[in-house]
Amino acid sequence: MDPDEFRRHGHEVVDWIADYWSGLHDRRVTPNDPPGTVTARLPATPPEYGEGFEQILADLDTVIAPGLTHWQHPGFFGYFPANTSAPSVLGDLVAAGLGVQGMLWATGPACTEVETVMLDWLAHLLDLPPRFRSTGPGGGVIQDSASSATLVATLAALHRASGGEWRMSGVTRRYRVYTSTQGHSSIEKAARLAGLGDDGVRAVEVDETLALSPKALRTALEADRAAGVVPALVVATIGTTSTTAIDPIPEIGEICREYGVWLHVDAAYAGAAAVCPEFRYTHSGLEYADSYCFDPHKWLLTGFDCDAFWVADRAELIEALSVLPEYLRNAATESGAVIDYRDWQVPLGRRFRALKLWFVLRWYGVEGLRAHIRSGVQLAAWFADRVTADERFEVAAPHPFSLVCFRLRAGDEASSELLTRVNATGRVYLTHTRVAGRYTLRLAVGSPLTTHRDVALAWQLIAELAGQDGPGHVD
Ligand code: PLP
16 A cells, blocks of 8 residues: 555544544444354455555445444443543554554654653643652553453562562462452452462451451551561552542541552552543542553543553662663663653554544543543532432442442342343443442443433433333333
8 A cells, every 4th residue: 555545545444433432423333143143244365466545444234333232322331431531542543553562762752752752741630749759759651451450460569568579489378469349350460460379368358338448458468467468559549440439548548558569559540530630539638659650541431441650769670670681782771860750561563652642632622521521520529419309229339430239129040131121222331349248230420422312311211111000110
């Protein structure tokens, strides 16, 4: 494809995406086809000779789009949102076109420096403690996901807990990671990857708001210490996956300081809310954290993948992860004056993800991002009010952000049936969880295309289907 062909087909692709977004309302949110449907539409082998671009583009309509769960659909309320936006897509397109691999400052000076500045911008935007900024001892980096951020934090924490031995000797003692019973599954995975084994994580009890109990944390730390286990890491969550509970970071931070344990704060979804001053209360106590992350790819209009991860002391992280083979040696690295992000993550290579962030932050500006967060929170609050006012339903947990957990009073079977019926319509998509053992529906607002009309339609549908005969019916 020569540059002129690229220009022409590139315009066609952008047109295709724009049409896809404007036509989302008319599609089902999820496909209705059995597994294997997309595979059956694809040839078993690649084409012997190149095909025309028209054919490739046409197959987006016939093969790909019908087989998608449409995450950007205004009726998508499942999991947590995975926002994207036009500026993010365009930033990603430029990054793809540049094809820069920014493992070292020397292999991508702009790739590295824009990333450092974007993470400082985000730290400013969220009003994070000054020590996370690159101008102090800390700094930020883009990871592919919050899961990778947790893994990297786990490795750095082990390095610290071992007194710097881990780098050379690996896991030679019994170390443990602590999180609440509501902590994300990536914490367990990170501990396993780090070699801590299946009992590497202790799930600490929560209180009635589903937030980690500091008292239970202290008891767990004491018991482990007495048994010769070394507490290495506490992962506190701002906005847990099931219900968006907020762990009490100030109390947890005090305990971590007392026991000398690394505190990582996982705000994967809810961190974005701190762009609004009225939600900064959820981040209080962050000055205790050794590391913190949130996903702009969840709720800040930046397409997957983009996790923003900060450490309070970059030297510790780099010491834990740095490997410098001869073929990567260069004068800039040796000068000590540059950041080489390869030392801040698991893979060596990295693409120019900061570009999409740069596009997003500049296109929306701080106020534009705040408007997006506020709209999600307001729509969720409106929905929660409808649920509360309908005596067949109950709200199952506090909803400080844009997720509402709710269920039918009639019980688990009724709620599960309702979810099946609602999703079967293809007009909205919800997911579920269990809150204190009870089956609970989750409605998370977040797509930039979702308006009041869409949330009102979702409620109308839910209320209607809850009224149908069957286990969901309550008089
Ligand atoms: N942490 C929390 C609290 C989450 O809710 C999630 C995903 O929803 C994750 C971590 C994992 O996010 P990622 O897909 O970026 O690894």
